[in-house]
Amino acid sequence: MSTEKRGGRRDAIIEAAYSCMAKDGYDRTSTAQICAAAGVSSGTFFHYFPTKADVLVAILESGLEHTREVFARIRATATQDAQGALELWCEHVLQEASDDNLPGFASVLGAVPDHPGVAAALKTEGALVRELLTELIALGQTQETMRTDLAPARVATWLTILANGLLGHAAEEGSIQINELRPEFVDIVGQLVRPR
Amino acid sequence: MSTEKRGGRRDAIIEAAYSCMAKDGYDRTSTAQICAAAGVSSGTFFHYFPTKADVLVAILESGLEHTREVFARIRATATQDAQGALELWCEHVLQEASDDNLPGFASVLGAVPDHPGVAAALKTEGALVRELLTELIALGQTQETMRTDLAPARVATWLTILANGLLGHAAEEGSIQINELRPEFVDIVGQLVRPR
Amino acid sequence: MSTEKRGGRRDAIIEAAYSCMAKDGYDRTSTAQICAAAGVSSGTFFHYFPTKADVLVAILESGLEHTREVFARIRATATQDAQGALELWCEHVLQEASDDNLPGFASVLGAVPDHPGVAAALKTEGALVRELLTELIALGQTQETMRTDLAPARVATWLTILANGLLGHAAEEGSIQINELRPEFVDIVGQLVRPR
Amino acid sequence: MSTEKRGGRRDAIIEAAYSCMAKDGYDRTSTAQICAAAGVSSGTFFHYFPTKADVLVAILESGLEHTREVFARIRATATQDAQGALELWCEHVLQEASDDNLPGFASVLGAVPDHPGVAAALKTEGALVRELLTELIALGQTQETMRTDLAPARVATWLTILANGLLGHAAEEGSIQINELRPEFVDIVGQLVRPR
DNA sequence: AATGAATGAGACTTCATTCAT
DNA sequence: TATGAATGAAGTCTCATTCAT
Numbered sequence: 023m024s025t026e027k028r029g030g031r032r033d034a035i036i037e038a039a040y041s042c043m044a045k046d047g048y049d050r051t052s053t054a055q056i057c058a059a060a061g062v063s064s065g066t067f068f069h070y071f072p073t074k075a076d077v078l079v080a081i082l083e084s085g086l087e088h089t090r091e092v093f094a095r096i097r098a099t100a101t102q103d104a105q106g107a108l109e110l111w112c113e114h115v116l117q118e119a120s121d122d123n124l125p126g127f128a129s130v131l132g133a134v135p136d137h138p139g140v141a142a143a144l145k146t147e148g149a150l151v152r153e154l155l156t157e158l159i160a161l162g163q164t165q166e167t168m169r170t171d172l173a174p175a176r177v178a179t180w181l182t183i184l185a186n187g188l189l190g191h192a193a194e195e196g197s198i199q200i201n202e203l204r205p206e207f208v209d210i211v212g213q214l215v216r217p218r
Numbered sequence: 219m220s221t222e223k224r225g226g227r228r229d230a231i232i233e234a235a236y237s238c239m240a241k242d243g244y245d246r247t248s249t250a251q252i253c254a255a256a257g258v259s260s261g262t263f264f265h266y267f268p269t270k271a272d273v274l275v276a277i278l279e280s281g282l283e284h285t286r287e288v289f290a291r292i293r294a295t296a297t298q299d300a301q302g303a304l305e306l307w308c309e310h311v312l313q314e315a316s317d318d319n320l321p322g323f324a325s326v327l328g329a330v331p332d333h334p335g336v337a338a339a340l341k342t343e344g345a346l347v348r349e350l351l352t353e354l355i356a357l358g359q360t361q362e363t364m365r366t367d368l369a370p371a372r373v374a375t376w377l378t379i380l381a382n383g384l385l386g387h388a389a390e391e392g393s394i395q396i397n398e399l400r401p402e403f404v405d406i407v408g409q410l411v412r413p414r
Numbered sequence: 415m416s417t418e419k420r421g422g423r424r425d426a427i428i429e430a431a432y433s434c435m436a437k438d439g440y441d442r443t444s445t446a447q448i449c450a451a452a453g454v455s456s457g458t459f460f461h462y463f464p465t466k467a468d469v470l471v472a473i474l475e476s477g478l479e480h481t482r483e484v485f486a487r488i489r490a491t492a493t494q495d496a497q498g499a500l501e502l503w504c505e506h507v508l509q510e511a512s513d514d515n516l517p518g519f520a521s522v523l524g525a526v527p528d529h530p531g532v533a534a535a536l537k538t539e540g541a542l543v544r545e546l547l548t549e550l551i552a553l554g555q556t557q558e559t560m561r562t563d564l565a566p567a568r569v570a571t572w573l574t575i576l577a578n579g580l581l582g583h584a585a586e587e588g589s590i591q592i593n594e595l596r597p598e599f600v601d602i603v604g605q606l607v608r609p610r
Numbered sequence: 611m612s613t614e615k616r617g618g619r620r621d622a623i624i625e626a627a628y629s630c631m632a633k634d635g636y637d638r639t640s641t642a643q644i645c646a647a648a649g650v651s652s653g654t655f656f657h658y659f660p661t662k663a664d665v666l667v668a669i670l671e672s673g674l675e676h677t678r679e680v681f682a683r684i685r686a687t688a689t690q691d692a693q694g695a696l697e698l699w700c701e702h703v704l705q706e707a708s709d710d711n712l713p714g715f716a717s718v719l720g721a722v723p724d725h726p727g728v729a730a731a732l733k734t735e736g737a738l739v740r741e742l743l744t745e746l747i748a749l750g751q752t753q754e755t756m757r758t759d760l761a762p763a764r765v766a767t768w769l770t771i772l773a774n775g776l777l778g779h780a781a782e783e784g785s786i787q788i789n790e791l792r793p794e795f796v797d798i799v800g801q802l803v804r805p806r
Numbered sequence: 807a808a809t810g811a812a813t814g815a816g817a818c819t820t821c822a823t824t825c826a827t
Numbered sequence: 828t829a830t831g832a833a834t835g836a837a838g839t840c841t842c843a844t845t846c847a848t
Contacts, residue, residue, distance in 0.1 A: 031811080047329025049245030052838065065813045068840060132325030132389065133243025148390070172402070179387070180406060187383025191375070193328065194344070206368070210376060213409045227828090249822060261830045264823065423832080439721025441637030445818060457834045460819060524717030524781065525635025540782070564794070571779070572798060579775025583767070585720065586736070598760070602768060605801045619807090641843060653809045656844065 032070045034060040036084060039077040044126035048078060048134055075137040081127075082143035089147060093154050104162035108215065111158065112208050115185045119192040120200040128186075129193035148182075155181050159215065168215045177215060184210065228266045230256045232280060235273040240322035244274060244330055271333040277323075278339035285343060289350050300358035304411065307354070308404050311381045315388040316396040324382075325389035344378075351377050355411060364411045373411060380406065424462045426452040428476060431469040436518035440470060440526055467529040473519075474535035481539060485546045496554035500607065503550065504600050507577045511584040512592040520578070521585035540574075547573050551607060560607045569607060576602065620658045622648040624672060627665040632714035636666060636722050663725040669715075670731035677735060681742045692750035696803065699746070700796050703773045707780040708788040716774075717781035736770075743769050747803060756803045765803060772798065 038060035042051040053074050057067050071077045092114050100107035118124045134140055155178035162168030169177070188207065192198045234256035238247040249270050253263050267273045288310050296303035314320045330336055351374035358364030365373070384403065388394045430452035434443040445466050449459050463469045484506050492499035510516045526532055547570035554560030561569070580599065584590045626648035630639040641662050645655050659665045680702050688695035706712045722728055743766035750756030757765070776795065780786045 047245070049243065049329065050331070053840085054838080063813050064840080065815095065842085066811075069811065069813095072840085074839070126328075129328030132322075132327075132386075133246065133329040135246075176402065180402065183383035183387045184380060185383070186386050187379035187381070190328075190382050190386065191379045206372065206376065210410060214406060248820080250820095259830045260823080261825090262828080265828070265830095268823090270822065439637070441635065442721065442723070444816085446816090455834050456819080457821085457836095458832075461832065461834090464819090466818070518720075521720030523720075524714075524778075525638065525721040527638075568794065572794065575775035575779045576772060577775070578778050579771035579773070582720075582774050582778065583771045598764065598768065602802060606798060640841080642841095651809045652811095652844085653846085654807075657807070657809095660844090662843065 031060075031062055031066060032080075035062060035067060035070055036077060036080050040081050040127060041123050043078070043081070043130060044123040047130040048074075075135045075140060078134065079137070079139035079143060082140065082147070086143060086146055086150070089150055093150060096154065097157070100158055100161050104158050104165050105167045105215075108158050108162070108211065109208060111154070111181075112204075112211055115188060116200050116204055116207060119188050119203070120198050122197075125189045125192035125198075128189045151182055151185075152178055162215060166217070169217050171218050180214060181211065184214070227256075227258055227262060228276075231258060231263060231266055232273060232276050236277050236323060237319050239274070239277070239326060240319035243326040244270075271331050271336060274330065275333070275335035275339055278336065278343065282339060282343055282346070285346055289346060292350065293353070296354055296357050300354050300361050301363045301411075304351075304354050304358070304407065305404060307350070307377075308400075308407055311384060312396050312400055312403060315384050315399070316394050318393075321385045321388035321394075324385045347378055347381075348374055358411060362413070365413045367414050376410060377407065380410070423452075423454055423458060424472075427454060427459060427462055428469060428472050432473050432519060433515050435470070435473070435522060436515040439522040440466075465529075467527045467532060470526065471529070471531035471535055474532065474539065478535060478539055478542070481542055485542060488546065489549070492550055492553050496550050496557050497559045497607075500547075500550050500554065500603065501600060503546070503573075504596075504603050507580060508592050508596055508599060511580050511595070512590050514589075517581045517584035517590075520581045543574055543577075544570055554607060558609070561609045563610050572606060573603065576606070619648075619650055619654060620668075623650060623655060623658060624665060624668050628669050628715060629711050631666070631669070631718060632711035635718040636662075663723050663728060666722065667725070667727035667731055670728065670735065674731060674735055674738070677738055681738060684742065685745070688746055688749050692746050692753050693755045693803075696743075696746050696750070696799065697796060699742070699769075700792075700799055703776060704788050704792055704795060707776050707791070708786050710785075713777045713780035713786075716777045739770055739773075740766055750803060754805070757805045759806050768802060769799065772802070 035056060039051065039056045042055050042059055045051075046055075053064060053067055056077065057064050060067075067077075071080065096107050096110045096114070099110065118128075131144065134144075152175070156174045159168055159174035159177045163170050163174065184207075188203070231252060235247065235252045238251050238255055241247075242251075249260060249263055252273070253260050256263075267276065292303050292306045292310070295306065314324075327340065330340075348371070352370045355364055355370035355373045359366050359370065380403075384399070427448060431443065431448045434447050434451055437443075438447075445456060445459055448469065449456050452459075459469075463472065488499050488502045488506070491502065510520075523536065526536075544567070548566045551560055551566035551569045555562050555566065576599075580595070623644060627639065627644045630643050630647055633639075634643075641652060641655055644665070645652050648655075659668065684695050684698045684702070687698065706716075719732065722732075740763070744762045747756055747762035747765045751758050751762065772795075776791070
């Protein structure tokens with residue numbers, strides 16, 4: 023029994039659905055397309071996911087898991103150095119932007135089925151980001167390395183806006199020269215949070 | 219024959235398709251839904267638009283037209299005052315962000331059919347924005363009110379990223395408190411372009 | 415424009431569905447089968463009936479209509495001669511039993527989808543029969559031609575049981591010798607209602 | 611190894627299938643549903659029954675077995691007292707009508723797969739009933755307690771019709787007040803067979 | 807004997823689009 | 828121009844059944 027066979031089917035479907043949806047969007051990705059890409063039959067697909075929307079939920083949830091891990095690592099350095107932690111976040115965003123699928127996938131989340139699981143995952147993802155950034159900014163204020171003329175939550179909002187804009191840009195461009203963007207992005211973020 | 223009757227049908231369809239697609243996305247908006255919203259029959263729909271994608275093109279082109287008008291007005295002040303013109307652009311972006319449909323519509327453009335007309339319109343829209351901003355920054359450099367350490371095109375890219383991020387934010391929030399966002403947005407843009 | 419084309423499609427579908435379902439039952443009759451029998455495309459089927467269950471509802475409702483007409487005629491003679499009216503009802507039941515499709519269709523109504531329209535139609539059909547028979551028996555009691563030791567509603571129940579049993583029998587036998595059954599059925603019904 | 615484990619699985623499946631099919635009909639009962647109700651896996655299901663239709667056959671055959679037992683007891687008294695035996699049959703029918711599952715199951719047998727085993731079992735069941743009743747009537751004629759103006763087989767047919775009608779009635783009503791029905795049913799049957 | 811993952815045929819339904827009126 | 832009945836390809840999902848473990 024190879025590793026591929028034991029439980030790998032479910033993951034293969036998620037992976038296939040992820041890249042298909044990143045390319046074509048949720049609606050223009052058929053379950054048949056996903057099955058072909060994953061090398062499974064339609065029966066197997068629906069054995070693991072009662073509904074097409076449920077694969078989307080699985081994708082989002084696996085994203086959440088990853089986000090939580092990365093954010094935990096970022097938080098670990100924040101109490102010492104909020105500015106440094108924010109730079110870690112910048113690096114994380116840049117990684118996402120230079121991923122082959124993530125920007126395309128994100129750019130397609132505007133058109134997604136009405137489904138409680140999907141809505142919940144998206145909401146959680148947003149909350150996670152907002153919480154982390156708000157926390158970092160607040161710490162930065164305490165450490166007197168960040169602006170205090172704006173509520174941490176509002177600074178966080180603008181950071182999110184910037185990051186999402188960057189993801190959208192990456193989706194449009196296809197592949198991104200991460201090395202060119204890095205210093206500019208870090209600089210802009212730096213300007214955004216610097217004390218006035 | 220009233221204005222409504224003569225050609226009004228076409229516009230009604232465009233308008234209906236616009237708000238339907240802003241809400242549900244391109245694929246989840248059926249032609250039947252558009253027909254119902256526009257108060258026309260499917261026959262009439264396909265009389266004006268040979269395919270569903272063609273309404274999308276019409277929507278995008280009408281957007282282009284509007285963009286051109288606004289941008290012409292912005293340009294009119296640019297030679298005197300690039301900074302002021304950039305603030306006009308900010309105002310334009312904020313207007314878009316506080317529109318009922320535009321943010322939703324924009325957020326949904328990630329999942330759109332492969333269609334030459336659609337691709338062309340999107341490309342033109344992007345070019346228009348890039349050109350205007352690049353031009354404004356270059357003028358600002360001449361007028362010594364904007365940074366020269368970064369190529370105008372790159373500054374323009376970051377402004378676009380920020381604006382698109384804002385639109386995405388507006389789409390998520392549903393309705394936006396434009397008055398709260400305005401000073402912050404203008405300030406961030408100001409920081410972005412200020413001389414170093 | 416032939417008579418067949420004008421509005422005939424809907425009726426053709428109902429008719430086709432009726433005989434298919436009478437033969438194979440609701441679940442074993444596919445919409446494709448109905449379409450083929452009716453000579454229409456699947457698109458046309460769903461143009462007229464949003465759901466397979468809706469054709470069933472249409473069949474049942476057309477049955478209701480027919481029932482109402484026949485019952486009206488039976489009632490017309492009841493005030494004069496309840497016994498004669500009851501014999502008309504017997505004749506009606508025998509007609510149904512000797513129909514090519516009706517017994518098969520009725521025998522299949524035990525396995526039918528959970529659908530409000532279906533449930534409503536079946537309930538109404540039952541109520542119609544119960545009301546007519548109860549009324550006839552009550553009149554017969556007044557006219558002193560029918561038994562009074564049992565409530566009209568209960569006599570009606572047994573008449574219904576007998577009629578449904580006969581329909582079931584006809585369904586099993588395929589085609590029924592109505593002439594052999596007629597006198598026996600009328601006799602049994604007569605015994606059932608005769609004064610004690 | 612307890613009785614439950616040895617062969618109990620097969621009976622559990624039959625029992626589960628019986629009540630599922632009584633409720634939903636053959637086609638609307640999935641093998642998965644039966645497995646869940648029986649507490650076995652699909653593998654086990656198909657280990658005992660090669661096809662879904664085979665469980666139905668098993669149900670019908672277990673019914674046949676029961677019918678044979680009851681009919682043997684009824685026959686035991688028939689040579690002495692045909693009328694009394696017929697009343698035993700009435701009682702048997704009433705028992706069936708007041709069973710939780712049997713009326714529903716019977717009402718659903720109109721829509722059943724084309725399968726030789728199923729057809730055979732249904733045919734045998736019908737023959738069993740017809741034979742018993744014909745025999746009882748013939749004996750009753752000999753004992754001069756039953757009508758002779760109608761062939762025993764025809765009287766038997768009407769008794770069957772009445773009994774099946776009653777079962778159908780029970781299926782519609784859900785649960786039956788057997789005590790209210792008993793005297794009426796016995797009386798009607800009595801009228802049906804009484805000498806003229 | 808028992809399990810449950812895997813299969814794929816086939817069911818119902820949606821929808822863009824055509825065309826006769 | 829306007830209508831809406833008609834079409835059929837394509838999509839999602841169900842389910843009986845097989846088979847390796």
